[in-house]
Amino acid sequence: MNSERKPGFATLAVHAGQEPDPTTGAIMTPVFMTSTYVQEAPAKTKGYDYSRSHNPTRTALERNLAALEGGRHGLAFASGMAAIHCVLNLLQSGDHVIAGNDLYGGTYRLLRTLYAKFGLETTFVDLTDLGQLEAAFRPSTRLVMLETPTNPLLRCCDLAAIAARCRQRGVLSMADNTFATPWLQNPLALGCDIVAHSTTKYLGGHSDVVGGALIVDDDALHQKLMHFQNSCGGTPGPMDCFLVLRGTKTLHVRMQRHCENAMAVARWLEADPRVARVIYPGLPSHANHALAMRQMRAGGGMVSVELRASVEQAKQVCSSVRVFSLAESLGGVESLVDHPASMTHASIPAEERRRAGLADGLIRLSVGIEDGDDLIADLDRALRILK
Numbered sequence: 020m021n022s023e024r025k026p027g028f029a030t031l032a033v034h035a036g037q038e039p040d041p042t043t044g045a046i047m048t049p050v051f052m053t054s055t056y057v058q059e060a061p062a063k064t065k066g067y068d069y070s071r072s073h074n075p076t077r078t079a080l081e082r083n084l085a086a087l088e089g090g091r092h093g094l095a096f097a098s099g100m101a102a103i104h105c106v107l108n109l110l111q112s113g114d115h116v117i118a119g120n121d122l123y124g125g126t127y128r129l130l131r132t133l134y135a136k137f138g139l140e141t142t143f144v145d146l147t148d149l150g151q152l153e154a155a156f157r158p159s160t161r162l163v164m165l166e167t168p169t170n171p172l173l174r175c176c177d178l179a180a181i182a183a184r185c186r187q188r189g190v191l192s193m194a195d196n197t198f199a200t201p202w203l204q205n206p207l208a209l210g211c212d213i214v215a216h217s218t219t220k221y222l223g224g225h226s227d228v229v230g231g232a233l234i235v236d237d238d239a240l241h242q243k244l245m246h247f248q249n250s251c252g253g254t255p256g257p258m259d260c261f262l263v264l265r266g267t268k269t270l271h272v273r274m275q276r277h278c279e280n281a282m283a284v285a286r287w288l289e290a291d292p293r294v295a296r297v298i299y300p301g302l303p304s305h306a307n308h309a310l311a312m313r314q315m316r317a318g319g320g321m322v323s324v325e326l327r328a329s330v331e332q333a334k335q336v337c338s339s340v341r342v343f344s345l346a347e348s349l350g351g352v353e354s355l356v357d358h359p360a361s362m363t364h365a366s367i368p369a370e371e372r373r374r375a376g377l378a379d380g381l382i383r384l385s386v387g388i389e390d391g392d393d394l395i396a397d398l399d400r401a402l403r404i405l406k
């Protein structure tokens with residue numbers, strides 16, 4: 020690539036980390052289905068000795084993801100949870116973590132059911148309130164874990180302000196950027212130390228692979244994380260790396276369409292009397308709209324909707340869609356609908372769920388890249404059961 024000009028996001032998405040295969044000229048990075056590598060002499064390698072430690076397909080993906088997040092180092096994992104688990108390995112017994120109070124359920128579970136028993140203490144706070152963050156710091160605090168926008172209420176917290184408060188105290192900050200993607204927002208540029216991703220979602224983008232990633236800028240931090248990546252072994256296979264790498268080539272194009280469709284769906288829903296509330300960071304009615312527009316390029320592909328509906332009615336709406344599919348997960352090209360009260364958040368008791376803002380009639384849409392008009396027509400038809 021031309022060194023006089025810093026390549027833009029789209030050029031990086033298509034090319035970063037990838038060179039034509041030197042032996043054949045293959046333009047696509049080969050899927051290196053190998054566990055080991057022949058050495059010319061003991062310990063004389065071409066940079067690869069065993070595929071848990073390194074694999075060329077994974078190297079290409081790690082470099083590509085690093086470039087997209089504007090960091091120097093990428094690390095790929097077998098799942099988003101394996102990536103987040105790797106970050107927690109930086110800590111030790113007696114350390115304190117501050118985490119958002121509406122973190123991804125799997126991250127919450129990892130902190131509460133695994134790390135708690137090793138003596139790691141976690142305080143869960145509303146990170147949209149900087150006062151709560153400030154009050155939670157202790158001398159033993161080592162890490163702040165955040166997500167923005169969150170799931171499923173799409174609350175946005177101030178990446179730059181949180182990162183600055185962590186830096187002042189020498190505390191690491193980790194931003195799970197799964198919902199926003201690097202096309203919309205770059206936490207490293209705003210001062211965060213670690214970006215985490217479930218590449219299962221928008222980065223893979225086609226609902227055909229489970230994966231995770233970490234991106235950091237700091238060399239020493241990268242060395243530590245790489246040590247745990249190799250020690251714990253939660254690394255992805257080469258085929259999975261290939262699929263994510265194919266996904267990131269079109270990330271910018273898909274995200275534009277996801278955002279466009281999500282905005283159209285959100286606007287249409289907001290004008291509908293069967294809807295009590297639309298939650299979408301791109302709408303001026305969103306509680307953190309100004310902040311979201313400051314740190315994100317657009318509103319993203321996720322829309323949450325509070326229907327004027329009971330649990331049963333909301334379930335019925337979710338079962339009557341035809342273009343949308345009823346499923347967990349998000350970020351693929353196809354549109355999905357989820358009913359948190361009976362699916363992703365069903366394990367939370369009803370009262371507690373309502374107190375946390377998860378109304379019985381709340382549905383979460385992962386708006387895909389189909390024709391926006393078809394998505395709206397599908398919702399319109401499914402909502403007819405409400406009247």
Ligand SMILES: *Cc1c(COP(=O)(O)O)cnc(C)c1O
Nearest residue numbers: 098099100123195197217219230
């Ligand atoms: C899905 C998800 C994860 C977990 O990723 P897996 O690939 O399912 O392990 C973590 N954080 C967020 C925000 C997610 O949406």
